[in-house]
Amino acid sequence: MDAKVTVNGQTYERDVEPRKLLIHFLRDDLDLTGSHIGCDTGNCGACSVLVDGVLVKSCMMLAVQADGATIETVEGLAQDGELNTLQQSFSDHHALQCGYCTPGMLMSATALLRDNAHPSEDEIRKGIQGNICRCTGYVNIVEAIRAASA
Amino acid sequence: MLLREVEYARPASVEEAVRLLSEHDGARALAGGQTLINVMKARAASPDVLIDLNRLDELKGIDLSSDGTVSIGAMVTYSELMASAEARARPILGEVSAQIADVQVRNRGTIGGNVCSNDPTNHLPPLMVALGATMHITGQNGDRTVPADEFFLGVYMTAAGPGELLTKITVPPGKSDGFASVTIGRDGTCIVNAAASVNGRARVALGCVDAVPVVLEADGADGVREAVRNANLDPPSDVHASADYRRHLAEVVAARAVQQAEGKR
Numbered sequence: 001m002d003a004k005v006t007v008n009g010q011t012y013e014r015d016v017e018p019r020k021l022l023i024h025f026l027r028d029d030l031d032l033t034g035s036h037i038g039c040d041t042g043n044c045g046a047c048s049v050l051v052d053g054v055l056v057k058s059c060m061m062l063a064v065q066a067d068g069a070t071i072e073t074v075e076g077l078a079q080d081g082e083l084n085t086l087q088q089s090f091s092d093h094h095a096l097q098c099g100y101c102t103p104g105m106l107m108s109a110t111a112l113l114r115d116n117a118h119p120s121e122d123e124i125r126k127g128i129q130g131n132i133c134r135c136t137g138y139v140n141i142v143e144a145i146r147a148a149s150a
Numbered sequence: 151m152l153l154r155e156v157e158y159a160r161p162a163s164v165e166e167a168v169r170l171l172s173e174h175d176g177a178r179a180l181a182g183g184q185t186l187i188n189v190m191k192a193r194a195a196s197p198d199v200l201i202d203l204n205r206l207d208e209l210k211g212i213d214l215s216s217d218g219t220v221s222i223g224a225m226v227t228y229s230e231l232m233a234s235a236e237a238r239a240r241p242i243l244g245e246v247s248a249q250i251a252d253v254q255v256r257n258r259g260t261i262g263g264n265v266c267s268n269d270p271t272n273h274l275p276p277l278m279v280a281l282g283a284t285m286h287i288t289g290q291n292g293d294r295t296v297p298a299d300e301f302f303l304g305v306y307m308t309a310a311g312p313g314e315l316l317t318k319i320t321v322p323p324g325k326s327d328g329f330a331s332v333t334i335g336r337d338g339t340c341i342v343n344a345a346a347s348v349n350g351r352a353r354v355a356l357g358c359v360d361a362v363p364v365v366l367e368a369d370g371a372d373g374v375r376e377a378v379r380n381a382n383l384d385p386p387s388d389v390h391a392s393a394d395y396r397r398h399l400a401e402v403v404a405a406r407a408v409q410q411a412e413g414k415r
Contacts (some may be wrong), residue, residue, distance in 0.1 A: 001158060017155070018156055018157060018158030018200065019152065019153035019154065019155055019156050020153075021151075021153070021187070024152075040151050040191065041188055041191070042184065042187075042188050042255070045252070045254060048254055054257050054258075055253055055254050055257055056254050056257055056258055057254045057255070057258075059187075060183055060184055060187045060188065060254075060255075060258065061183060061187070061258065062158065062183070062187070062200075062202075064158055064160075065183075065202060065204060108253065108254075111253070112253075126253075127253060129252040129253065129336070129337065130251070130252025130253050130254040130255065131252075
């Protein structure tokens with residue numbers, strides 16, 4: 001089946017099998033390997049991307065379902081080689097250790113801050129509830145998002 | 151995970167969706183996919199054809215009628231229920247939606263998918279039963295309605311049969327409702343849950359303790375505890391809770407749900 005998507009401003013048109021998950025399409029067909037596959041069961045959130053502005057886990061959506069959609073992934077955050085405010089804040093606050101969950105965390109935080117420019121700590125924690133980090137204990141991630149929103 | 155090979159159809163109307171579902175034995179409706187795609191990964195379900203409902207505007211939208219009835223399209227997401235001014239006419243709808251999983255899942259998961267999958271640990275089957283909702287089903291032989299307490303037939307089974315589609319759910323007016331649960335992690339899978347609606351007596355529907363929601367009517371939180379004790383529940387035992395512990399929790403969450411409902415009168 002034909003799928004035409006715009007990812008981070010660039011349009012791609014590919015023939016895809018209906019069984020292909022959106023995360024595999026992004027990683028394997030478009031070579032956008034920033035979005036990660038952590039659990040492949042819908043629990044961990046490492047594959048989170050924005051589809052038409054809506055935060056989703058791309059392992060629970062078929063690539064063909066994204067036909068016609070505008071997708072944002074972690075690769076689209078930095079501009080001209082410069083980390084954006086949120087990314088810089090993650091770096092400044094040591095909000096990552098192994099970094100595997102970070103692309104998903106950044107996309108969830110991006111969605112949260114668009115919706116709510118000044119979230120409380122509770123709102124931040126609720127906003128990243130779908131993203132699991134096994135290294136940090138979340139404290140620095142929450143702090144980084146809070147600082148980026150200030 | 152690579153899914154088994156599957157065909158995919160994107161019908162342009164509910165009528166076409168129903169036709170496609172009737173034509174293929176191995177066809178399954180794809181709603182939000184937050185359960186179905188995962189069970190397909192595990193090969194617990196292997197449909198031959200997926201009928202994608204996501205672009206059917208007929209199945210979207212929330213309306214509030216002049217008598218206070220809230221009408222919810224089957225493809226309305228939990229996030230849409232939380233944000234809807236119309237759904238606020240029955241506040242428990244948004245309150246329970248906010249307790250389901252996480253942002254990403256709430257953005258894709260649908261009310262229709264939740265009730266039609268009828269996993270006994272889901273939030274919305276007991277809620278719909280407690281609220282006295284009406285399920286609207288369409289098929290090749292026309293439309294019919296089924297009261298929520300007759301819709302849930304067994305684990306993963308509902309009154310929406312092969313070739314049929316749930317199109318919307320109507321919820322009568324009211325506000326004295328409650329919902330309580332014990333979950334695996336905050337907003338995680340329910341170990342036991344209970345929905346209550348008080349209109350004179352309390353009407354309580356217990357989830358996770360049987361294949362379908364267990365309905366009880368009683369007066370007040372103490373009365374409900376006694377009604378749960380007398381219901382001879384035979385809940386499952388698993389790694390999260392023994393049957394005895396689930397029976398105990400059922401009493402606790404039922405009482406909490408009723409107290410919450412009574413507090414909103």
